[in-house]
Amino acid sequence: xxxxxxxxxxxxxxxxxxxxxxxxxxxxxxxxxxxxxxxxxxxxxxxxxxxxxxxxxxxxxxxxxxxxxxxxxxxxxxxxxxxxxxxxxxxxxxxxxxxxxxxxxxxxxxxxxxxxxxxxxxxxxxxxxxxxxxxxxxxxxxxxxxxxxxxxxxxxxxxxxxxxxxxxxxxxxxxxxxxxxxxxxxxxxxxxxxxxxxxxxxxxxxxxxxxxxxxxxxxxxxxxxxxxxxxxxxxxxxxxxxxxxxxxxxxxxxxxxxxxxxxxxxxxxxxxxxxxxxxxxxxxxxxxxxxxxxxxxxxxxxxxxxxxxxxxxxxxxxxxxxxxxxxxxxxxxxx
Amino acid sequence: xxxxxxxxxxxxxxxxxxxxxxxxxxxxxxxxxxxxxxxxxxxxxxxxxxxxxxxxxxxxxxxxxxxxxxxxxxxxxxxxxxxxxxxxxxxxxxxxxxxxxxxxxxxxxxxxxxxxxxxxxxxxxxxxxxxxxxxxxxxxxxxxxxxxxxxxxxxxxxxxxxxxxxxxxxxxxxxxxxxxxxxxxxxxxxxxxxxxxxxxxxxxxxxxxxxxxxxxxxxxxxxxxxxxxxxxxxxxxxxxxxxxxxxxxxxxxxxxxxxxxxxxxxxxxxxxxxxxxxxxxxxxxxxxxxxxxxxxxxxxxxxxxxxxxxxxxxxxxxxxxxxxxxxxxxxxxxxxxxxxxxxxxxxxxxxxxxxxxxxxxxxxxxxxxxxxxxxxxxxxxxxxxxxxxxxxxxxxxxxxxxxxxxxxxxxxxxxxxxxxxxxxxxxxxxxxxxxxxxxxxxxxxxxxxxxxxxxxxxxxxxxxxxx
Numbered sequence: 034x035x036x037x038x039x040x041x042x043x044x045x046x047x048x049x050x051x052x053x054x055x056x057x058x059x060x061x062x063x064x065x066x067x068x069x070x071x072x073x074x075x076x077x078x079x080x081x082x083x084x085x086x087x088x089x090x091x092x093x094x095x096x097x098x099x100x101x102x103x104x105x106x107x108x109x110x111x112x113x114x115x116x117x118x119x120x121x122x123x124x125x126x127x128x129x130x131x132x133x134x135x136x137x138x139x140x141x142x143x144x145x146x147x148x149x150x151x152x153x154x155x156x157x158x159x160x161x162x163x164x165x166x167x168x169x170x171x172x173x174x175x176x177x178x179x180x181x182x183x184x185x186x187x188x189x190x191x192x193x194x195x196x197x198x199x200x201x202x203x204x205x206x207x208x209x210x211x212x213x214x215x216x217x218x219x220x221x222x223x224x225x226x227x228x229x230x231x232x233x234x235x236x237x238x239x240x241x242x243x244x245x246x247x248x249x250x251x252x253x254x255x256x257x258x259x260x261x262x263x264x265x266x267x268x269x270x271x272x273x274x275x276x277x278x279x280x281x282x283x284x285x286x287x288x289x290x291x292x293x294x295x296x297x298x299x300x301x302x303x304x305x306x307x308x309x310x311x312x313x314x315x316x317x318x319x320x321x322x323x324x325x326x327x328x329x330x331x332x333x334x335x336x337x338x339x340x341x342x343x344x345x346x347x348x349x350x351x352x353x354x355x356x357x358x359x360x361x362x363x364x365x366x367x368x
Numbered sequence: 369x370x371x372x373x374x375x376x377x378x379x380x381x382x383x384x385x386x387x388x389x390x391x392x393x394x395x396x397x398x399x400x401x402x403x404x405x406x407x408x409x410x411x412x413x414x415x416x417x418x419x420x421x422x423x424x425x426x427x428x429x430x431x432x433x434x435x436x437x438x439x440x441x442x443x444x445x446x447x448x449x450x451x452x453x454x455x456x457x458x459x460x461x462x463x464x465x466x467x468x469x470x471x472x473x474x475x476x477x478x479x480x481x482x483x484x485x486x487x488x489x490x491x492x493x494x495x496x497x498x499x500x501x502x503x504x505x506x507x508x509x510x511x512x513x514x515x516x517x518x519x520x521x522x523x524x525x526x527x528x529x530x531x532x533x534x535x536x537x538x539x540x541x542x543x544x545x546x547x548x549x550x551x552x553x554x555x556x557x558x559x560x561x562x563x564x565x566x567x568x569x570x571x572x573x574x575x576x577x578x579x580x581x582x583x584x585x586x587x588x589x590x591x592x593x594x595x596x597x598x599x600x601x602x603x604x605x606x607x608x609x610x611x612x613x614x615x616x617x618x619x620x621x622x623x624x625x626x627x628x629x630x631x632x633x634x635x636x637x638x639x640x641x642x643x644x645x646x647x648x649x650x651x652x653x654x655x656x657x658x659x660x661x662x663x664x665x666x667x668x669x670x671x672x673x674x675x676x677x678x679x680x681x682x683x684x685x686x687x688x689x690x691x692x693x694x695x696x697x698x699x700x701x702x703x704x705x706x707x708x709x710x711x712x713x714x715x716x717x718x719x720x721x722x723x724x725x726x727x728x729x730x731x732x733x734x735x736x737x738x739x740x741x742x743x744x745x746x747x748x749x750x751x752x753x754x755x756x757x758x759x760x761x762x763x764x765x766x767x768x769x770x771x772x773x774x775x776x777x778x779x780x781x782x783x784x785x786x787x788x789x790x791x792x793x794x795x796x797x798x799x800x801x802x803x804x805x806x807x808x809x810x811x812x813x814x815x816x817x818x819x820x821x822x823x824x825x826x827x828x829x830x831x832x833x834x835x
Contacts, residue, residue: 067472067473067476067605067608068539069537069539069601070539071542071543072539072540072542072543072593072597072598073543073593073597074542074543074590074593075589075590075592126755128705128755133573133704134570134571134573134574135570136570140570141570141573142568143565143567143569143570143573144568146506146758146761148704171705171757172704172757173704173705174704174705174706175705175706176706179706267574269571269573269574270578272571273571273574273575273578276560276571292570293571296564296569296570296571297571
């Protein structure tokens, strides 16, 4: 062979053998074992502390509870020509946005799965008045933050979800006359001595206080300096955070907090006076002035004929004592 | 062998340094003539530094002897004999090693497949547990004993598979540890939801949605990552199981041997050297046997990879999406009118199920089962959207025929059976690939030794004749 015979001397042959041997050794060692790279973990989700929306620029007015004049009397449904109400009547049922976890106002009964409460009874009254039957009612469970967008998109006809009437909201939606007067309070851990603490929100500097997203409560909370606001989807979400030790206190309307306290014997509503006035109204699309006037007539009738009192006693008397006089309606809003 | 060629080995007195202790390198021995003579002449004597001295000192005589040994045509023949032996051993080694590598890769493929199946089971069982928990929630605190037992069984299977998975694949251990943590969190939230539901407290609903969303946000991504990593590992092992590329070393060695034979024939003008030819022939046979064995392993694993294994993985994907859909159905109802995002997720799950079933052979039975469930689901949606929430819930929770539970369970059972059958068959086929091939590897190694002897014998004959 030419290429072999041409090579004189031993060097090249030896080195060729060495190369082959080394190559063989490499091949052999290449497959002695397989080690796998450690399974990676998914990147941690971007910290869920959803950057809270900047507090709404405060809108001031002197008539947050002023609603439209009620209709002179409840018309028979056949006589109604208003387009919005006509649409509801033609559909055959009223769609109302409600809460399913606000104890006493709108909460799902775990045993019957029915949603019940003060707000729900009002929704039933409206359905009964329009259709002659309480069952012509579709309850849609929504969060507090859903309330205004869903009304604006007309996905719900009415919101009965412990909603505070205020000037900023009047810009986007319409309210009925006030049907319940609440105030913002604090839910705090029960004192071992059994005494109800009179904790005020200013006393909670450096503490985490929870309020639901999209509520006037949260807006108010953000104005208190030194308190770390924690947002949850709803009040019950706040109770979960509280029970998990992720919140030190919960702020909300007194009656909502009473509902939470009823679910956790280790909590109590602070005896400090309410820090805000929270007038509750039923909410409507801004355009639905006729429907608002219709419901105002209905509310006025309920307040006059004892219907309001019956609903109050049914849900709240056990926790707050017998019904007081219903909140006075303020009418005369232009539009 | 790395420094071999250039070192003047003491060929003549090879026995001398063998028994002596390993030499300590001395800082400077420049001229070691007398030392060398002594150490070479007196083996085993406690000479201060025998080895370096030997190499340097006896260089003159040994080198000439060495040159003599490889000088001229017989010398070249000797060299070629050595080269031939190396080539034969290399061929045998490479072939045996390639077989063993293929076999080992097939075995690892079987193990990884098992791990893939295990991890997918965790994913499915978690979603199944969640589907059961959310569905039970729809009927208030009164979940059926059967639903409760199914939930417990799913969670128990998850716990077992996490432990088994961490033992089977150490690379997964850390991720599985994290998963175990998240699963524990999920279980705790579900228990809290359950006890609050029992007391009729609305906060129970919140705990349940927290549980569901934490499962999807933190546990499922971890297990999905583990499934992905193991699927990639299995694929790699399937590819590795065909290690015929290593046989190229054997082919190269064979070419060298043939070249030697040709050179020898030309030089000696004798065309047939029976021993050498026999050796080469033996090696050719060995190489062919190795190629066939590896080819078999490669073909079988490729078949499993594209057949049974693919089916098992696809069916697991189907089951995952199906159980997710079932949970989304309940979550849509729980959200009561605000569950559009869950219904959107259901539609996406439905698409996955149908798309994946389309890739599986002979899945028409499964598709019609899924159709039956999807029809029940549509009815539920129609009821709920029409304001008949309670009727919708009744349809979704009743264990009777006609509801979505019965239809879904029928589908889930079918898919599970098919998946279990496919994965068991895949693991079985891959596992069977071992055994026999090890014997072939050993035989080829022996053949290469015999061939080496034949080569030495064949060339040795020619050297004798040359004299």
